[in-house]
Amino acid sequence: QKEVEQDPGPLSVPEGAIVSLNCTYSNSAFQYFMWYRQYSRKGPELLMYTYSSGNKEDGRFTAQVDKSSKYISLFIRDSQPSDSATYLCAMSSNYKLTFGKGTLLTVNP
Amino acid sequence: DGGITQSPKYLFRKEGQNVTLSCEQNLNHDAMYWYRQDPGQGLRLIYYSQIVNDFQKGDIAEGYSVSREKKESFPLTVTSAQKNPTAFYLCASSPSGDRGHYGYTFGSGTRLTVV
Numbered sequence: 313q314k315e316v317e318q319d320p321g322p323l324s325v326p327e328g329a330i331v332s333l334n335c336t337y338s339n340s341a342f343q344y345f346m347w348y349r350q351y352s353r354k355g356p357e358l359l360m361y362t363y364s365s366g367n368k369e370d371g372r373f374t375a376q377v378d379k380s381s382k383y384i385s386l387f388i389r390d391s392q393p394s395d396s397a398t399y400l401c402a403m404s405s406n407y408k409l410t411f412g413k414g415t416l417l418t419v420n421p
Numbered sequence: 422d423g424g425i426t427q428s429p430k431y432l433f434r435k436e437g438q439n440v441t442l443s444c445e446q447n448l449n450h451d452a453m454y455w456y457r458q459d460p461g462q463g464l465r466l467i468y469y470s471q472i473v474n475d476f477q478k479g480d481i482a483e484g485y486s487v488s489r490e491k492k493e494s495f496p497l498t499v500t501s502a503q504k505n506p507t508a509f510y511l512c513a514s515s516p517s518g519d520r521g522h523y524g525y526t527f528g529s530g531t532r533l534t535v536v
Binding site for chain 1: 425452461462463464465466469471479509511513515521522523524525527528529530532
């Protein structure tokens with residue numbers, strides 16, 4: 313079993329839809345959970361991070377962590393064409409990040 | 422503005438040649454990292470360095486070498502021993518402390534193609 317599992321998609325939704333992206337993990341030592349957004353041929357940029365379990369909201373984005381289930385989610389409300397990108401989950405243990413494979417999202421106008 | 426600069430953006434290499442990818446940061450970060458990204462594979466860690474003159478192998482270090490002579494610089498050499506070097510290479514840096522977990526900054530990447 314890989315340390316971090318993420319459905320690569322691709323995921324295609326109409327503008328305005330609610331998007332749900334998910335990752336599961338197996339390493340109980342992970343304490344920080346991040347979501348990165350990566351546009352084509354660019355480096356990833358941090359969207360949100362969460363420490364331990366719980367929810368965190370930032371504008372149209374909500375990150376959820378359920379450590380008991382080893383499951384994290386990113387919700388995007390009122391999705392926009394500019395949200396079209398690859399979304400990578402990442403988790404930290406000993407300051408090293410382990411990434412999911414990324415989910416390619418396309419928001420159609 | 423502070424950030425990470427990777428150069429060149431595109432690089433072509435003939436089989437059997439070594440090439441060096443440049444990574445420079447002016448964020449005063451202690452740690453620096455090299456990742457490789459292949460389609461459908463996510464980011465895989467090649468090497469990392471938490472302090473000048475020290476570095477450790479990541480998950481896929483074979484065929485690569487690095488140096489960390491200055492805090493700002495962490496060049497990656499792709500040697501002829503790397504069997505499948507065509508990929509997108511990303512450099513990152515992070516500060517010390519708790520922000521070291523989530524405070525990664527990535528460069529814009531170098532796309533290496535073997536011809």
